[in-house]
Amino acid sequence: MSADSLLDALDPDQRAVALALTGPVCVLAGAGTGKTRAITHRIAYGVRTGVYRPTTVLAVTFTARAAGEMRTRLRELGVAGVQARTFHAAALRQLGYFWPKVVGGAPPRILEHKAPAVADAAHRLGLSVDRVAIRDLSSEVEWAKVSLVTADDYVRATAAIDRPAPAGYDRQAVARLIAAYEDAKTERGVIDFEDVLLMLADMLAGRDDVAEQVRMQYRHFVVDEYQDVSPLQQFLLDQWLGGRQELCVVGDPSQTIYSFTGATPHHLLTFTASHPKAQVVRLVRDYRSTPQVVTLANRLLAPKHAPGSAARRRGPAAPLELIAQRPPGPPVTYTAYDDDEAEAAGIAERAGRLVAAGTRPSEIAVLYRTNAQSEAFEQAFAAAGIGYLVRGGERFFARREVRDALVLLRGAGRAVDADAAMPDVVRDVLLSAGWAPEPPATRGAARERWESMQALVALADDLEAAAQEKEGHATLADLVAELDERAAAQHAPTVEGVTLASLHAAKGLEWDAVFLAGLSEGLMPISLAETDASIAEERRLLYVGITRAREHLALSYARARNPGGRASRRRTRFLDGLWPQEERRGGGPRTPDRYRAPEPGPRRTISGDVDGEIYARLREWRASVALETSRPAYTVLVDTTLESIAELRPASIAELARINGIGPAKIDRYGATLLSIVASGSSRATSA
Structure with a gap:
């Protein structure tokens, strides 16, 4: 990819970030504005133009998942050698290298x-x-x-x-x-983990030879989520820099939600004061969410609804007003349920309707303020027969079935037939570990084990599809290497199931459909929030929840805790003036028809290259297959795959096989029908 083509892929504001290659740079990036795209293209552009050597760039962020995503994007842009790590991972690596030279022996064990x-x-x-x-x-x-x-x-x-x-x-x-x-x-x-950062920072501050070696190695720094930097992390960053100015920071004060852990937006808000020559770029074009979602997010932080002094609301501290780039979507819905049980059951039912209409369960999330709220939703989704996973539970790569599967895949790699298709080999291997082409009818542990292995199968299909786009084939060794890298970064593949998560755990993630539950006083804001600062942070936490939604957003609360209990709860003050005057109410397991959200139809945003007629016929075909087989529509083919078919209009099985999301089994089952729909369904093809 050429340097110019890197810039062509960016909007004007993102391009300004990519062109700001030197000196201190401050990027104020709103939710969904493509900040990761902007900074990875900046790094790639710097490498392509010769301003950076890849090995001299260190990009740090706060989660292993975000660091893994950054490395993946850089690799896709053809840039190798850049270090993209969490603060702790980068510090641990350097401390382990210098400890034997400075202290002697091996570093202490980490608690x-x-x-x-x-x-x-x-x-x-x-x-x-x-x-x-x-x-x-x-x-x-x-x-x-x-x-x-x-x-x-x-x-x-x-x-x-x-x-x-x-x-x-x-x-x-x-x-x-x-x-x-x-x-x-x-x-x-x-x-402990904090000692890793502190000891390295002290080592750099006290040993000129160590500091010089690190500063010779790393000359350009990028810090993502800079609003969450703690004083300790800033101290280490200062030692890495050694007074140099080659720093690009990226953050959003409106997404500061971790102050209770020591994170502070102070360094972001004062960046231009401490770096007077800094270039400041604002990213406000929101590519994630529909105008309906963006409007609510903007209004939540508007001065009318989020009072604050005029001085505090000027400059970097002022909320970024997002500008939606997507076409209109369904309206945001607001529901007041009679009790917690009714709220959980109502949300489970609505999620089930979304799944039946073609939304993958992994693209749906239920977000709440405290982890204790998850139990009611776990019971409701289990009763509705809908798979779910609780974010913050056992890590994917720590699960026994995943560890066993990795052992089997490594063993198979030494004896695999060179001519065998990698996805087929993976399926054969995992069959011996208990995987099956169709999910088990039962819920619980058996379904969770199947979903873990199914995630490995899906990853194998994705790798093969990516290789075929480059006219090659993926091998089992490629899959094992990918899994090893993901395990090291805790970057788990997608597991099908509705996500249940706290609002804090949802930071940095996004879904097609988001249900924000329990939006009542005492939970939002939490009763422990008593100061103005803590209440303002609770408002920002709700803002983060709202901006996780791409298309469908539903807000709700329960008037009482238990069925038949006194309806003493009041909806959160944060929605005063935003909640419709006539409240939607849900009193039991089924939400009354007159209050249901509109059934999700073919509203998905599709590019201008997609043949709309073919896309509509593909959706009709998928709906009929789902009805005949009594399966959710997404298990036939997901929307993105249908879009790709309608855009690329394959004319042969070989062309169809190159499309992401269609493995050998689905080609055998549906290939001829799909090609027939493409051949007969395009008015564009007819006119051509």
Whole structure:
């Protein structure tokens, strides 16, 4: 890909980011505005034009998934050698390299969880603790460390910002606990994740030879999600830079939702003050969400609904007003249910209708404020026979069936027939591990195991399709290498199932359909939010939830906790003036017809190259197949695959096989019919 073609793929604002290759750069990027696209193209353009050497670029972000996505995009742009890592992964790698030279021997073992050491410290001090207290104290220890607050400074620092100590303890007791925790770690010969950053930063600050070697290696830095940088991460970033100005930061103050962990937007908001020559680029074109979703998001943060001083709302602190780029979609829906059980059942039913109409379950999410709310939705989706996964549960690559499958795939790689198609080999291997072409009829653990292995099958199909686009074929070794890289980055393949997640866990993700549940006072904002700052952060948390939706967005709350209970709940104050005057109500497992959201039809946005007539006929055909086989429509072929068929209009099985989402089994089953629809359905082809 040429340098010019890299720029051609960007809108004017994104292009401005790509062209800002030197000096300090601040990118204020709203939700859904293509910030990852902009910064990866910036890096690729810098490499293509010779401004950067790939190995001198370090891009850091906050999650392994985001770092993995960045590496994948750079690889697709033909750029190899750029380091894209989380702060901790980058620091751990450097600390492991320099430790033997600076300290000697191997680095200390990392403490995976603070709880045992915190419990030990509490018992030494004679503090009474239970499981909940240990969790809260562990979080407070972590906050102190990422905020660069020592045990000696803890009382003064927390009093200055009016930060209360964990319930049941005073500040002096927490300060003593922090010191005892450090002693407990030292005696065990371990360090925690915060120590990794702190020790490396101290090493760079105190050893000129180490700092010079790192700064010679890395000359250009990119920091994503800069609004979430903690004082400790900023301290390490300052040591990496060593006073240089080759820094590009990307963030959005309106998505600051982790201040309770020590994250602060201060560094983003003051970036132009600390870097007076910085170029500032604003990304406001929203490519993710429909105008209906974008309008609600903008109104939620508008001064009328989110009061704040005029001074605080000028400059970088002012919310970015997003401009929707997608065509109109369905209206946002608002529903007041009688109780929590009715809310969960109503949302499960509406999600089921979306699935039946062709939306993949993995493109649907139910988001709520606290993890404790998930249980009602788990029960409702299980009762409705709809697969789901709880985000924040067991990691994909830690699941036993996934580990076993990887062992089998590695073994098969040494004895596979060179002429065999990789997706077919994967299916044959996984059959011996309990996978089947069709999902089990039962729910629960059996279905979860099948969905894990089905995700591996789907990834194999995707790799093969990508290879065929380049007129090649993927091998089993390619699949194993991809899985190894994903496992290292915890970048799991897509598992089919409706996502149940807290609003905090949803940051950085997006779905076709989002249900925001439990939007009542006490949950949104959470009852613990008592200061103006904490309430403002709760509003931003709702904003993050709204902007996760691409097309379908439903907001709801329950008037009572239990069926038959007193309807004492009030909807969140954040929706005052935004919620329709006449509330939609849902009182039981089925939402009354007059209040149902419109049935999702063929509203999906399609490009101008897609033959609309073929696309419509393909959807009609898929609906009939789904009806005949009593299966959800998405299991036949998903919308994106139908779009590709209608756009590329294949004339042979070989051309059809190159389209992503159609494996050998579906070609055998549907290939002739699909080619017939393409051949007979295009008015464009007829006129040609």
